[in-house]
Amino acid sequence: MVRSGWFKTVHVKSVESQELRTLLTSRQFLVNKLRDHENEIRGALRPHGLKVGRASGSGFAARIRELVADRPRLALCMEALLASREVLMTQLAKLHAALLRVVKNDELCVRFMAIPGVGPVTALAFKTTIDRPERFRRSADVGAHLGLVPRQFQSGETDRRGRIAKTGDGLTRCALFAAANVMLSRSTQWTALKHWGVTIAKRSSLKKAKVAVARKLAVIMHRMWRDGTAFRWTAKEA
Known part of the structure; x- marks a missing residue:
């Protein structure tokens, strides 16, 4: 088999x-x-x-x-x-x-904590969950691995999206959501990522914006790990 x-x-x-x-x-x-x-x-x-x-x-x-x-x-x-x-x-x-x-x-965790909202628990939880960044071909796959993408309902002509899947590691998912909450609700440091999240919150809701920022955080942190780069604060740097 x-x-x-x-x-x-x-x-x-x-x-x-x-x-x-x-x-x-x-x-x-x-x-x-x-x-x-x-x-x-x-x-x-x-x-x-x-x-x-x-x-x-x-x-x-x-x-x-x-x-x-x-x-x-x-x-x-x-x-x-x-x-x-x-x-x-x-x-x-x-x-x-x-x-x-x-x-x-840990040099990697220190780099992760340069992102507004990301603290020691979030940085270490992400590192221990991913373990080896090369096992993900695309950084976008990390969000799906952690259950931060919407469920897909498809049957015949029906194709709709539901709530997030919540698959994968729950502790890391909750830590990323908490980091997104701090970034959008408490942090006074303005970044391109925060601007993107605030735009979603105005168009939809704050809760959906937090989930979206949490997913984007996972993608960014994985890319930082793969490339050995630091967090890029502005859209021009990104």
Whole structure:
């Protein structure tokens, strides 16, 4: 069956990429658990009429202790939950520091982070997912590989496009979308890519513009990797 062409060659990632991928997923696991932990604390206090409201990471524990100061039973429960939250935060800080050390010493990731909106997590996630840029003949194929292209519905005379496919690596896709969101919504640095995204947002919607910019980011980052070039800020440079 293999010789007859029923199966295609599967890319096996390098050991380094697999290890770095484990670092990313472990960090993301702790980020999600920390958020769930805080939501559980908020939910446990709500039936007692105690609302936490907005509280920063550093001020969250102080706010909880303030709310349950005159409720001994609740204080006992909250101290146990806050202690486990502290452990999660400590371990998350260790993994994040390790991630930053890796990215700081990686020339490719440093080049990726020159793009507005692209941070350490996005740069490393993209590198470990693609692993070897030469396995994609065209840079445009990377967007499809990460599920950032619309689904195609074809039957007879019907030919319509749906939502994005969401195939491939979900962590990298979400990281690219987050980078596009930062570029379009928060970054004050103007680039040809941002201008292109803003034009789409005016014509269609901001959400569609973010997906389009995320797909374009994947294409640009792959081309930067293949060519060994830096990010081109203006249309003239591109």
